[in-house]
Amino acid sequence: MALESESHLKYHLLDDDSEKGETDNFLSQRSSSSDDGPRSWYKPRRLPMRDLLAILPWGVSVVLAVLCLVLLSKLQRISEEFGSYEAGFRFAPGVPLEEVRFSGSPHFYDNGTSWRESVDLTVPWPENMQLLGDPSPEVDKNWNDYIGKRYFSISEEEAIRAWGDKRHEYVDQKDGGYTAG
Structure with a gap:
């Protein structure tokens, strides 16, 4: 394998006689400007595709939840428009509301024997x-x-x-x- 020289690599020598410590020299080199212009030592990282795929189900869930709430509120308003007999249902005056007590269920005494209401003839x-x-x-x-x-x-x-x-x-x-x- 032949050694190739990379022209885009640049090396900076650290000054050993400097009053700065090794860390200061390293940090100053990273934050110093080069031929390409000023560069920050921090590069904002882009979200990789797998992070986007991990976020996607949550985003879809939020959108669907909001959509369900909107549709539910509209459905509730529609059902309130119709009402009921007890709560202002608009009906013809010739149709009376009659409440009837259901008496078909058996009843039980404390001792366990059953009884039922007599039939109203x-x-x-x-x-x-x-x-x-x-x-x-x-x-x-x-x-x-x-x-x-x-x-x-x-x-x-x-x-x-x-x-x-x-x-x-x-x-x-x-x-x-x-x-x-």
Whole structure:
């Protein structure tokens, strides 16, 4: 390998007779001007690509968060325009607001036994429908009225495709075949 002289390298001799210490000479050489003009010993470093890639997800997250907040505030304003019956909903005067108390849930005494409110027969159907309680023809009739024609019969082939070996749990005793719905 041949030694090549680099013309752009410049060497500065340190003055040993100087009253300055070694550190002072070194620092003065770095901050002194050269042929290219004054140079600072500190060069601002540019962000390498990997630093930019590390910052990118945070920047995108901030932009998306701001966008979500803006859209959420607009959506909230739109929903406030419609209102509700209780909070100033604009509706035709012929449509009254009626609050109804739901009484279908069972209640329990402290000893664990259940009780329920009696059915108000003056209330129109279906609010007065008795669906809970001891088995009776009235409860059965109400369930039939309530679910109507929801359930229907299917063939054995359809039952095999739907339930496989568990199809025997859905045998339709009344109409034959299997009950689905």
